[in-house]
Amino acid sequence: MLKAIIIDDELYARVELKHLLSAYPSISVIDEAESGEKGLEKTLTQKPDILFVDIEMSDMSGMEMVVALENMKAPPKIVFATAYSDYAVKAFRYGAVDYLLKPFSNDEVAETVRRLEKMLQTETKDERGKEKLIGKLAVEEDGKIVYLSPEDIVYCTYQDRATVIYTNRNSYQAKVTLKELEAKLTDYSFYRTHKSFLVNLTEIEELVPWFNGAYELKLKSLETRIPVSRNYVKTLREQLEL
Incomplete structure (x- = not known):
């Protein structure tokens, strides 16, 4: 008020x-x-x-x-x-x-x-x-805590019953769900492209047609292709394009 x-x-x-x-x-x-x-x-x-x-x-x-x-x-x-x-x-x-x-x-x-x-x-x-923007994301690696800047994260995914965070140099397991991670990164440039993928929009280079209206993302720094569910394509384009 x-x-x-x-x-x-x-x-x-x-x-x-x-x-x-x-x-x-x-x-x-x-x-x-x-x-x-x-x-x-x-x-x-x-x-x-x-x-x-x-x-x-x-x-x-x-x-x-x-x-x-x-x-x-x-x-x-x-x-x-x-x-x-x-x-x-x-x-x-x-x-x-x-x-x-x-x-x-x-x-x-x-x-x-x-x-x-x-x-x-x-x-x-x-x-x-x-x-x-002041805060960093805490993850564990070999018994120590590593602090990641959100800008350094390329994408996050849920695989083999674990949430994994990928940077240009390494990957880290996080003790939170992908949904919780999405909430932590809500003020940064991240977008949920699929139920199992959360992507840093600044890392996207190309949006490539795949099949049945779905797409794949080509990233600038990693070879991994990220799936984009057809339900997310329109909103993703609105986020990316001027």
């Missing part, structure tokens, strides 16, 4: 916007302020994700307030709200995510919320990706 503060010196505008935002479960209005100075204070103490800020206020303009927040470690997203359309270009120069005109429109508020939700999803995915 995105935490928001509404900052506007007009009570009616705050009430109206809060009412419109209440229709969206992803937005929680945690507070409001009737001036730029109070809005600044509440932002620094409560650390919201979003600020809905009026531009023209008596003590401190919305843009002055946004400038004062630039030194925050994680400044909130800004949505400017004003009765004057000629501020739009200037507002985006101040890094605004969106710009709402008064009186507020249901459709415009809905579009703003969608934009904020999409932005949050993208940032969350990026952060999770960064966290995952």
Whole structure:
């Protein structure tokens, strides 16, 4: 849920916007302020994700307030709200995510919320990706633990009742199922081409027709041909092609 503060010196505008935002479960209005100075204070103490800020206020303009927040470690997203359309270009120069005109429109508020939700999803995915990219996959070899970078894995397969991981130089048995391995590698470029094969997409060189609508993959670094079930071909091509 995105935490928001509404900052506007007009009570009616705050009430109206809060009412419109209440229709969206992803937005929680945690507070409001009737001036730029109070809005600044509440932002620094409560650390919201979003600020809905009026531009023209008596003590401190919305843009002055946004400038004062630039030194925050994680400044909130800004949505400017004003009765004057000629501020739009200037507002985006101040890094605004969106710009709402008064009186507020249901459709415009809905579009703003969608934009904020999409932005949050993208940032969350990026952060999770960064966290995952730091980790390595632990496998055992001759009584010792070997750490593999996901980028070094060419493909994984289930054979002879064991999950085997292949790199350019070696192969390793893993004490997890192929499905569990797929979950561990979900933030990397791996794709399940067959019930028994998980392939690093960056290693694929050619997709070769086989029989009955099935295909085989030719890899860049290994001679092994990887089967592609016909049910997976269309999605695989969508993953590989621009």
